Amino acid sequence: MPSPAPSRPLRVLHLEDSELDHELAATHLRRSGLDVEMRRIESEAELRAALREPWDAVLSDFNLPGFGGLQALEIVRSGAQPLPFILLSGEIGEDVAVQAMRHGASDYLLKHNLARLAPALENAIAAAQAERARRAADRELALSRQRLSELAQHLQTSIDSERAAIAREIHDDVGGSLVALKFDLAWIERRTTDPEVRQRVQSALETVSHAIESSKRIMHNLRPAILEQGLVAALQWMAARFEKRTGVACHFRSSHDELPELPAGVPLVAYRTAQEALTNVSKHAQATQVTIDLTLARGVLSLEVADNGVGLTREDLAKARSFGIRGLHERASTVGGTIDLSSDGRGTTLLLTLPLTAGASAPATLGGDDEHDPTSAWGEL
Numbered sequence: 098m099p100s101p102a103p104s105r106p107l108r109v110l111h112l113e114d115s116e117l118d119h120e121l122a123a124t125h126l127r128r129s130g131l132d133v134e135m136r137r138i139e140s141e142a143e144l145r146a147a148l149r150e151p152w153d154a155v156l157s158d159f160n161l162p163g164f165g166g167l168q169a170l171e172i173v174r175s176g177a178q179p180l181p182f183i184l185l186s187g188e189i190g191e192d193v194a195v196q197a198m199r200h201g202a203s204d205y206l207l208k209h210n211l212a213r214l215a216p217a218l219e220n221a222i223a224a225a226q227a228e229r230a231r232r233a234a235d236r237e238l239a240l241s242r243q244r245l246s247e248l249a250q251h252l253q254t255s256i257d258s259e260r261a262a263i264a265r266e267i268h269d270d271v272g273g274s275l276v277a278l279k280f281d282l283a284w285i286e287r288r289t290t291d292p293e294v295r296q297r298v299q300s301a302l303e304t305v306s307h308a309i310e311s312s313k314r315i316m317h318n319l320r321p322a323i324l325e326q327g328l329v330a331a332l333q334w335m336a337a338r339f340e341k342r343t344g345v346a347c348h349f350r351s352s353h354d355e356l357p358e359l360p361a362g363v364p365l366v367a368y369r370t371a372q373e374a375l376t377n378v379s380k381h382a383q384a385t386q387v388t389i390d391l392t393l394a395r396g397v398l399s400l401e402v403a404d405n406g407v408g409l410t411r412e413d414l415a416k417a418r419s420f421g422i423r424g425l426h427e428r429a430s431t432v433g434g435t436i437d438l439s440s441d442g443r444g445t446t447l448l449l450t451l452p453l454t455a456g457a458s459a460p461a462t463l464g465g466d467d468e469h470d471p472t473s474a475w476g477e478l
């Protein structure tokens with residue numbers, strides 16, 4: 098469908114060596130009711146110069162002295178905003194016409210049959226407009242996807258730093274106070290002989306110990322301090338704890354007993370990935386066995402979590418209210434990694450791939466907050 102004609106005249110560039118043929122085409126277009134402003138040119142230099150101005154379409158003869166219609170087509174199509182291009186020739190073979198269309202010509206017409214010229218021109222202009230609009234929409238969509246992904250990554254890293262900050266607060270503030278309280282209670286216990294007071298103090302000490310345990314657990318969930326012992330140790334610990342808690346056999350294998358120092362952010366991404374994968378196994382898989390494989394080879398760190406459960410489908414991953422795996426994709430991209438999921442009906446495999454050389458960077462707070470180890474002060478309690 099041709100779009101409504103613009104209120105200004107259509108500007109049409111006409112590559113034509115015959116003034117008479119040019120006049121014929123122009124008259125035809127005007128008689129068809131089109132308000133056109135046409136300019137005739139006949140050389141490559143003139144074409145290149147004219148293309149610096151705005152045009153709505155190019156009409157071109159096929160045979161021009163020292164210059165050809167297909168060459169002209171190439172020049173027009175290579176512009177930043179390719180214009181609609183119609184071949185208008187005295188004679189044009191089918192093979193040439195096919196070649197021209199393949200190279201992006203909008204249409205081809207014979208000079209002795211100009212009846213189709215006006216509709217062909219309008220159609221070509223409308224198609225070019227639609228194409229421009231589609232490209233603009235595609236660009237907009239790609240940009241908006243990119244912004245969304247950047248926002249998700251930003252939120253992810255903000256959440257992690259926020260968690261680390263809260264863990265630090267609990268450690269310094271709550272932790273410090275609880276330790277002081279424990280010492281004071283112990284002091285009172287030593288000084289009193291009154292059995293009733295001693296009993297109260299004992300009970301208060303138990304409460305404090307319980308509060309210390311809870312704080313440690315909360316801190317660990319906020320910021321896995323076990324990571325400071327290295328990713329291998331942390332995943333080993335996670336696998337053992339998972340097996341104990343769920344009864345699902347969990348086997349951990351690693352290509353290295355200890356990994357070389359990993360870029361900032363990478364251990365936490367791997368740790369949280371394994372954590373979400375195991376949570377999913379316990380929530381959805383009905384598996385009896387899980388294997389965690391950690392491999393470092395040729396500068397690529399891979400973490401694979403494979404279960405022998407019910408498997409998952411494409412629809413499962415498209416659930417509107419499920420964010421675990423979506424979050425893993427965003428997390429992985431904060432350090433240049435990717436997540437792949439596969440399922441063959443006999444279980445699910447989640448694979449995190451992290452090239453360690455390029456793109457692995459994240460806010461330093463996420464990887465090792467070395468100066469501050471929340472476990473250290475608690476260890477002695």
Ligand SMILES: Nc1ncnc2c1ncn2[C@@H]1O[C@H](COP(=O)(O)OP(=O)(O)OP(=O)(O)O)[C@@H](O)[C@H]1O
Nearest residue numbers: 377378381382408409413414419420421422423445
């Ligand atoms: N190991 C698995 N075995 C079987 N199904 C799985 C497994 N992991 C994920 N799924 C399916 O994929 C879906 C999406 O998982 P995802 O982790 O993204 O979300 P969720 O676990 O449902 O919710 P949450 O946002 O709390 O993580 C799940 O709802 C489940 O149907």
Ligand SMILES: [Mg+2]
Nearest residue numbers: 373377421422
């Ligand atoms: Mg989940």
